Amino acid sequence: MDKDLTSDIMISKDTTLKPLPPTVRLVMFLILIPALCSAIEVNCSEPTQPALLEALTPIFNMSAIRPVVNMTTRTNVSTFFTLYGILGVDEKSQLLITYLWLDYWWKNELVFWDPNQCGTDKISLPRDKFWVPDIVINEFMDENTAPPVPYVYLYSNGMVHDAQPVKVVSSCNLDIYTFPFDIQNCTFTFNSYIHLAMDIMIFLGKSAENITKKSKNVMTTMGEWELLDITSHKDKYGHDDGQYIDELSFHIRVRRRATLYVVNLLIPSCFLITVDLFSFLLPPQTVDRSSFKMTLILGYTVFLLIMNDLLPITGNTIPLINVFFSLCLALMVTSLLETIFITNLLSGSADFSPLPRWVRVFVLQFLGCLVCLPQKTKEPKGSDIKFSTAMAQRKADEGPPGEMMLVAEGKAVQELRSLGRDLQAIRLQVEQQLCGSKSSKEWIQCCLLKVKPSKVLFIFISVLMYASCSSIMLNCSQPDPPSLLDALRPVFTLSSIRPVMNMSTPTNVSIDFILFGILGVDEKAQLLTTYIWQKLEWRNDFIGWDPDQCGSSRITIPRKLLWVPDVVINEFMEKNSAPFVPYSYVYSDGLVQDEQPVKVVSSCRLDIYTFPFDVQNCSLSFNSYLHRMAAMQIFPTIPVEEILKFSQEVMATMGEWELIGLSVKKLQLPASDGEPYEELRFFVTVRRRATLYVVNLLIPSCFLITVDLLSFLLPPKSIDRSLFKMTLILGYTVFLLIMNDLLPITGETIPLMNVFLSLCLGMMVASLLETILITNLLCGSAHYPPIPRWVRLFVLHFLGRLVGLPQKPRDLEDTVFQNPAAQDIKVSFLVAEDNQAPGPKGPLDEDKALQELRSLGKDLQALHNQLKKQTSGSQSSEEWIQ
Numbered sequence: 001m002d003k004d005l006t007s008d009i010m011i012s013k014d015t016t017l018k019p020l021p022p023t024v025r026l027v028m029f030l031i032l033i034p035a036l037c038s039a040i041e042v043n044c045s046e047p048t049q050p051a052l053l054e055a056l057t058p059i060f061n062m063s064a065i066r067p068v069v070n071m072t073t074r075t076n077v078s079t080f081f082t083l084y085g086i087l088g089v090d091e092k093s094q095l096l097i098t099y100l101w102l103d104y105w106w107k108n109e110l111v112f113w114d115p116n117q118c119g120t121d122k123i124s125l126p127r128d129k130f131w132v133p134d135i136v137i138n139e140f141m142d143e144n145t146a147p148p149v150p151y152v153y154l155y156s157n158g159m160v161h162d163a164q165p166v167k168v169v170s171s172c173n174l175d176i177y178t179f180p181f182d183i184q185n186c187t188f189t190f191n192s193y194i195h196l197a198m199d200i201m202i203f204l205g206k207s208a209e210n211i212t213k214k215s216k217n218v219m220t221t222m223g224e225w226e227l228l229d230i231t232s233h234k235d236k237y238g239h240d241d242g243q244y245i246d247e248l249s250f251h252i253r254v255r256r257r258a259t260l261y262v263v264n265l266l267i268p269s270c271f272l273i274t275v276d277l278f279s280f281l282l283p284p285q286t287v288d289r290s291s292f293k294m295t296l297i298l299g300y301t302v303f304l305l306i307m308n309d310l311l312p313i314t315g316n317t318i319p320l321i322n323v324f325f326s327l328c329l330a331l332m333v334t335s336l337l338e339t340i341f342i343t344n345l346l347s348g349s350a351d352f353s354p355l356p357r358w359v360r361v362f363v364l365q366f367l368g369c370l371v372c373l374p375q376k377t378k379e380p381k382g383s384d385i386k387f388s389t390a391m392a393q394r395k396a397d398e399g400p401p402g403e404m405m406l407v408a409e410g411k412a413v414q415e416l417r418s419l420g421r422d423l424q425a426i427r428l429q430v431e432q433q434l435c436g437s438k439s440s441k442e443w444i445q446c447c448l449l450k451v452k453p454s455k456v457l458f459i460f461i462s463v464l465m466y467a468s469c470s471s472i473m474l475n476c477s478q479p480d481p482p483s484l485l486d487a488l489r490p491v492f493t494l495s496s497i498r499p500v501m502n503m504s505t506p507t508n509v510s511i512d513f514i515l516f517g518i519l520g521v522d523e524k525a526q527l528l529t530t531y532i533w534q535k536l537e538w539r540n541d542f543i544g545w546d547p548d549q550c551g552s553s554r555i556t557i558p559r560k561l562l563w564v565p566d567v568v569i570n571e572f573m574e575k576n577s578a579p580f581v582p583y584s585y586v587y588s589d590g591l592v593q594d595e596q597p598v599k600v601v602s603s604c605r606l607d608i609y610t611f612p613f614d615v616q617n618c619s620l621s622f623n624s625y626l627h628r629m630a631a632m633q634i635f636p637t638i639p640v641e642e643i644l645k646f647s648q649e650v651m652a653t654m655g656e657w658e659l660i661g662l663s664v665k666k667l668q669l670p671a672s673d674g675e676p677y678e679e680l681r682f683f684v685t686v687r688r689r690a691t692l693y694v695v696n697l698l699i700p701s702c703f704l705i706t707v708d709l710l711s712f713l714l715p716p717k718s719i720d721r722s723l724f725k726m727t728l729i730l731g732y733t734v735f736l737l738i739m740n741d742l743l744p745i746t747g748e749t750i751p752l753m754n755v756f757l758s759l760c761l762g763m764m765v766a767s768l769l770e771t772i773l774i775t776n777l778l779c780g781s782a783h784y785p786p787i788p789r790w791v792r793l794f795v796l797h798f799l800g801r802l803v804g805l806p807q808k809p810r811d812l813e814d815t816v817f818q819n820p821a822a823q824d825i826k827v828s829f830l831v832a833e834d835n836q837a838p839g840p841k842g843p844l845d846e847d848k849a850l851q852e853l854r855s856l857g858k859d860l861q862a863l864h865n866q867l868k869k870q871t872s873g874s875q876s877s878e879e880w881i882q
């Protein structure tokens with residue numbers, strides 16, 4: 001049927017063209033039929049595969065062109081896929097890694113056969129013998145590492161079925177706000193990389209529900225991610241001039257299985273928080289609560305370390321879990337500070353001045369009522385007064401010296417008096433201590449209160465105004481693609497030379513690109529990884545045809561058949577692992593448009609001085625690797641502002657880096673042989689989104705520094721402050737560890753952040769050393785010789801006044817204490833005298849009483865001396881400490 005129709009048309013065409021005698025006409029028809037009638041009916045000599053292959057051989061010569069009879073016919077590619085596995089998500093670089101079975105169907109209009117004649121209705125043949133559409137997934141950023149499948153099926157009606165597995169590493173804007181309970185909505189956009197909609201259209205081959213169902217059936221892995229659904233979406237463009245790239249997008253929703261994160265991160269951190277809260281039950285007097293809490297915080301920083309490894313740094317949102325962790329840390333730090341404060345009060349408030357009246361009234365009575373603090377039963381104030389009056393009375397009783405008393409009696413009374421004095425002194429001392437502890441209790445109560453628990457529409461610049469100069473005119477025998485291909489064949493043989501007629505004419509190459517993604521920066525290796533859509537344009541002087549004669553003004557042919565300029569990016573350090581796109585557009589005036597995606601791993605001098613608030617300025621220098629200026633010149637196609645605008649529009653991911661600027665400079669540099677070469681240098685300016693670094697690094701380290709500073713409030717006597725500080729330093733090294741992973745080792749500049757962290761560490765170490773010194777003084781200074789006079793003068797009086805140190809009220813008996821040895825001698829002399837003079841002076845009874853009293857007095861005096869010695873020791877130690 002088909003054949004009859006076409007031959008009919010051919011005949012009519014022939015008649016209109018040239019009226020010829022019927023016999024000649026018939027001969028011509030027979031000769032011309034393969035070329036004229038483009039859909040070649042393949043005739044098999046016998047119904048076997050080899051015969052079919054032989055019959056198909058002419059078709060293979062036309063694999064370079066899109067298999068259509070009329071260039072205005074669109075090739076409709078229907079596509080679907082099965083999601084076989086979700087391999088993972090890389091939050092840091094915002095990538096989704098999946099494994100797909102892709103299916104494409106399209107029609108090859110150049111071939112059909114009779115299934116009965118050839119014995120089969122389909123045959124599998126190597127893919128490279130056919131034209132295949134250059135369908136790519138736009139978000140695909142990496143090499144396809146799935147095993148290659150080299151065959152396609154060809155059906156008798158010309159349909160081609162191409163199926164292949166693809167490991168897709170696609171960029172996806174990951175929303176990690178609700179991590180680990182997040183659902184990600186990732187997009188796969190299928191489109192032809194270079195063909196416009198007037199050449200290739202994409203259709204859905206299977207309903208999205210069926211794709212979802214099939215995918216859920218075949219998916220065998222039970223990994224971190226679970227497929228929810230797949231929906232499809234096709235943009236409808238109002239105008240249908242075909243000057244756009246047709247695309248079909250699928251939205252894939254996947255959900256994270258959060259159990260492991262809950263078990264590994266959330267539950268332990270809840271445990272830690274619970275422990276922290278319950279640690280208030282620890283009696284602050286007996287247990288070192290602050291060291292305990294510090295260790296808890298150390299445990300917590302380890303969690304922050306894990307989070308830092310897991311989560312991406314995106315500018316817009318901070319994940320809730322990070323907020324949670326930071327809040328937990330803040331809570332722990334405040335509770336630690338509170339503990340330090342309380343411990344300080346507990347041990348230090350005895351030396352404080354009594355609680356001011358207004359504080360006592362306000363806090364204890366007013367706030368205390370609010371939180372139902374049990375009212376402290378006040379000791380009746382009278383007792384103090386009573387006591388002092390009693391003292392006074394007693395003094396009055398003792399007061400009058402006994403003139404009227406006897407000498408013997410006088411001795412006993414003297415003894416008694418000295419005894420009384422000793423007792424009084426002891427009592428006073430004890431009372432002082434008691435009094436202090438009472439005021440301290442009030443302070444503590446006062447404080448306990450507070451703390452109860454597109455893809456862009458491809459800009460089609462029709463640069464068809466080029467004057468068709470001296471270039472070769474190609475003549476098509478027929479206005480159809482196969483004859484155009486035939487006409488182009490001589491050009492393909494010239495693909496190894498630069499396509500100019502006169503070698504002294506330079507080839508002008510125009511360059512532009514769209515920055516589709518910033519995949520990351522490797523500070524250690526000083527690399528910037530970007531993904532660009534690169535576009536080159538140049539003129540091929542060997543090509544030129546009449547669009548009317550050949551039926552089309554443009555054609556896509558494989559790049560490898562043409563000469564392509566050796567434009568490289570100088571900073572490029574690795575092989576291009578972007579998906580391979582084989583075709584280029586060729587226009588009837590000789591203009592060649594070559595586009596391909598490039599994953600650029602470029603070296604860049606990274607300036608990390610202001611990390612994490614750094615802005616990097618990296619260059620991408622396009623130049624010809626070999627050709628000098630006389631042979632090749634390089635120009636930008638469109639203004640750099642437009643490149644910036646388009647790039648910011650299409651950039652889908654909100655990763656760590658944000659594109660903020662682009663500028664271009666054209667340079668002429670001398671090559672080694674003296675001839676200059678041209679270079680187009682683009683400066684890409686990117687800024688780091690610092691929020692997460694601030695939350696994860698800066699704020700916690702500020703917390704730790706605060707803790708370190710306030711830890712001086714800890715009483716050095718009762719608590720092992722050095723242990724506490726050591727734990728703090730240990731926690732700090734965790735931060736240094738994170739920084740070490742992040743930052744490069746460059747010789748010249750040290751990042752400010754590192755300086756900050758090092759300063760903090762230095763401060764902590766200094767304070768630890770100071771603590772060690774103080775602890776040493778505290779334990780040992782009582783045995784030290786008394787502080788030298790000049791030190792005391794200089795430090796206590798001079799420096800003390802400078803820093804407002806409270807002057808210690810000197811004891812009245814200071815002079816006596818300054819020479820305890822003399823006192824001892826006096827005492828022992830007295831005792832010896834007493835021993836030497838036993839009682840022959842008085843009556844026997846009185847003597848006995850006197851002796852008793854004396855021995856008692858001796859005991860008391862010894863006690864008193866002991867006490868004095870201790871006090872003096874502690875005073876000298878206090879002086880040392882001060």
Ligand SMILES: *[C@@H]1O[C@H](CO)[C@@H](O)[C@H](O)[C@H]1NC(C)=O
Binds near residue numbers: 034041042043
């Ligand atoms: C194939 O056979 C048909 C008739 O069976 C004939 O009309 C046609 O010309 C043949 N085609 C080729 C390429 O030989």
Ligand SMILES: *[C@@H]1O[C@H](CO)[C@@H](O)[C@H](O)[C@H]1NC(C)=O
Binds near residue numbers: 057058061
């Ligand atoms: C295919 O093209 C090659 C040259 O490219 C030619 O030698 C060969 O004869 C052609 N085959 C057919 C069947 O046209």
Ligand SMILES: *[C@@H]1O[C@H](CO)[C@@H](O)[C@H](O)[C@H]1NC(C)=O
Binds near residue numbers: 073479480551
């Ligand atoms: C191709 O198709 C267009 C419109 O469909 C038609 O105008 C043109 O004549 C056709 N060309 C050939 C060579 O058949």
Ligand SMILES: *[C@@H]1O[C@H](CO)[C@@H](O)[C@H](O)[C@H]1NC(C)=O
Binds near residue numbers: 073074075076107
């Ligand atoms: C391709 O799809 C377009 C739009 O649906 C349709 O008009 C055209 O006929 C189709 N072409 C073929 C060859 O099926």
Ligand SMILES: *[C@@H]1O[C@H](CO)[C@@H](O)[C@H](O)[C@H]1NC(C)=O
Binds near residue numbers: 185186253
């Ligand atoms: C996924 O995102 C696309 C746009 O990015 C949106 O059109 C679609 O509705 C989203 N799907 C779901 C289920 O939210």
Ligand SMILES: *[C@@H]1O[C@H](CO)[C@@H](O)[C@H](O)[C@H]1NC(C)=O
Binds near residue numbers: 206
């Ligand atoms: C989906 O699958 C069902 C049966 O599996 C089939 O009947 C239906 O036609 C399919 N729908 C599409 C749009 O392919």
Ligand SMILES: *[C@@H]1O[C@H](CO)[C@@H](O)[C@H](O)[C@H]1NC(C)=O
Binds near residue numbers: 473474475
């Ligand atoms: C194409 O045809 C023109 C005349 O129509 C002729 O001058 C020219 O040489 C031909 N070119 C080729 C490559 O045959």
Ligand SMILES: *[C@@H]1O[C@H](CO)[C@@H](O)[C@H](O)[C@H]1NC(C)=O
Binds near residue numbers: 502503504505
């Ligand atoms: C090539 O061009 C140069 C200058 O444009 C000219 O001097 C020279 O004659 C040309 N050579 C040929 C073969 O046309």
Ligand SMILES: *[C@@H]1O[C@H](CO)[C@@H](O)[C@H](O)[C@H]1NC(C)=O
Binds near residue numbers: 506507539
């Ligand atoms: C290439 O560019 C130079 C400088 O702009 C211009 O003089 C020359 O004509 C251009 N060559 C072509 C083939 O366009």
Ligand SMILES: *[C@@H]1O[C@H](CO)[C@@H](O)[C@H](O)[C@H]1NC(C)=O
Binds near residue numbers: 617663683
């Ligand atoms: C980037 O650096 C180049 C030279 O090193 C300079 O010309 C350009 O202005 C810089 N760009 C920005 C945004 O600083």
